[in-house]
Amino acid sequence: MKFQLLYYLVLLVSTASAAPAVSSAVPAVSSGSLVLAPSISPISVATSAPVASAVTGSPVVHSSSGVAASSTQSVVPESATVAPVSSFPNDPTWSQDTTEVPEALNDGLGASIFGPENVALDQQNPDFLAPPTTDNGNIQNAKWPFSLSHNRLQSGGWARQQNLDVLPIATTMASVNMRLEAGAIRELHWHKTDEWAFVISGSTKVTAVNSDGQVFVDTVGPGDLWYFPAGIPHSLQATDDNAAGTEFLLVFDDGSFSEDDTFLLTDWMAHVPMEVLAKNFGTDISAFAHIPSHELYIFPGTPPAANEAAPSSPAGTVPNPFTFKLSQVNATPLAGGSVKTVDTRTFPVAKNIVGSLVTVEPGAIRELHWHPTQPEWSYYLQGEARMTLFGAQSNARTFDFRAGDIGYVPPSFGHFVENTGNTTVQFLEIFNSDLVEDISLQQWLALTPPELVKAHLGFDDTTIAHLNKTKQTVVRPFTPT
C-alpha cells in the first residue's frame, strides 16, 4: 500500500510539472476540447497518464466534460476518464508525386532538414519523414519495394525476391518477381513451400506431375493464377502469345524461402554419380553426356507450339487443376471500388495461400479491418496508398505504397488501405490461409448494442444510426465538410 501511494504521488508530481508544457502544446493541437480538469483523483491520473503520454507523446490532459458528465445524453460517456483524442486530421503531408523537397514537419512538430536528403525516397514516403501524430511506439518495417531487391539477370529473363533477409516482419510469406522472354524457361524444379502465382503480363505455360503420376499442363494469361503445393515438380515457360514474353509474381508460404535454394533438375542430375544414373534409367552412361554441369535456372528456349499435346499419363490428369482463371471472374462492385476473392471455395488446390484483388478509387478507402488469424502479404499493382498498422499497446505505424511495393500485416493487426493519389489503387491481399476472412470495424460496431458503443466512443445517436451493418470492404469516397 505504501508503495502504491508513493507511486501515485510521484505520478501526480510528474503530471503537475508537465502542466506548463500542456498550455504551450495546446495551440499545436487542433482539438479545442483539451482542458485540464480542475480536480483529478490520483487514481485516474495514475491509470491514464502513462497511456495518454505514450500514445501522443503530448502532455497528459483531462477532459473537464468527462469528469463532469452525469447524463447519458452527453456525447462524452460518464465512464470517460481520459481526454478525447486530437481532432487534427493528419492527412498525408504531401503527395507521393510532389516535386517539392519534403520537410520533416507535421502539426507544428519537427524541423527543417540540414543534412543530405534522399529526396526521391522522402517524396515517396511522407508517412516516414513526417508521420501522422497518431503513429506511436515500435512496429517493425512493413514495406519493401521490389526496386530495392537485388536482381538476378539471366540470358532470357530475370528474377528478384523479397524474404526475411530484407523484410523481417514477413515471417510467413516470401515473394519473387520474375520475367521470362518469349520461349524462355524457368527450369523444371520443386521446393519445400507452396507456390502461389499471379500473372502480371503475357502468358505462361505451366507443367506439373503429382505423386500419383497424374499430369497437368495449362497456359495462363494476365490476371490468372497458378498454385503448386510443396514438393510438386513443375516448370514455367513464356509463350509467344505476347512477343515480349511474360512477367509474374510468386508468393511462398514461408518467410525464409529463397529462390536460390529450390531443387533444380539439372543441379541434381549433375550431382549424381554417372554409374547411378546409368543404373537408375537402365541406359548407358553415354546417354548422359549432355547434362549441364551446373544449373540452368532461367534460360532461353523455343516458344511451345500452341497446339503442343500434353503428355498422356496412364494415371490421367490431376483431379484439381493447378491454375485458376481469375481474369475471367467478375469483380464484385463495392461502394468505393471492387474485389475479386479466390480461396479454397473456388480453387481447392490452393490450400495455404489465398487472396483478393482489390481496387480502391481515388478518395475511397479499404475500410478499417483485420484478419483474425491470417498474415497478409500485399502487392501494389497500380496507384498510391497508405496503410497504418495498429499492433495493440498503443503501437501504430504508417507506410506509403505505390505500384511495385510490397506490404505485410501480421495476423489480427488493425489496418486500412487509403487511396492517397488521383488514380485507382489496385493491389493484391494475399493470405497464408485456406480462406479469405476479415473483420470489419464498422460492421462490428453496427452489430454491437448501441449503448455499449456509446459508452466506449461517445458517439451520438446520428453517428450510431449511420453505422452500416453490411460489410463495406471498400468505403465510398467521402469529403469532410
Ligand SMILES: *[C@@H]1O[C@H](CO)[C@@H](O)[C@H](O)[C@H]1NC(C)=O
Ligand atoms: C491530384 O490532382 C490535383 C490536380 O492536378 C493536384 O492538385 C493534386 O495535388 C493531386 N493529388 C495527389 C494526391 O496526387
Ligand SMILES: *[C@@H]1O[C@H](CO)[C@@H](O)[C@H](O)[C@H]1NC(C)=O
Ligand atoms: C449500407 O451498405 C449497403 C451496401 O454497401 C448500401 O447498399 C446501403 O445503402 C448502406 N446503408 C447506409 C445507411 O449507408
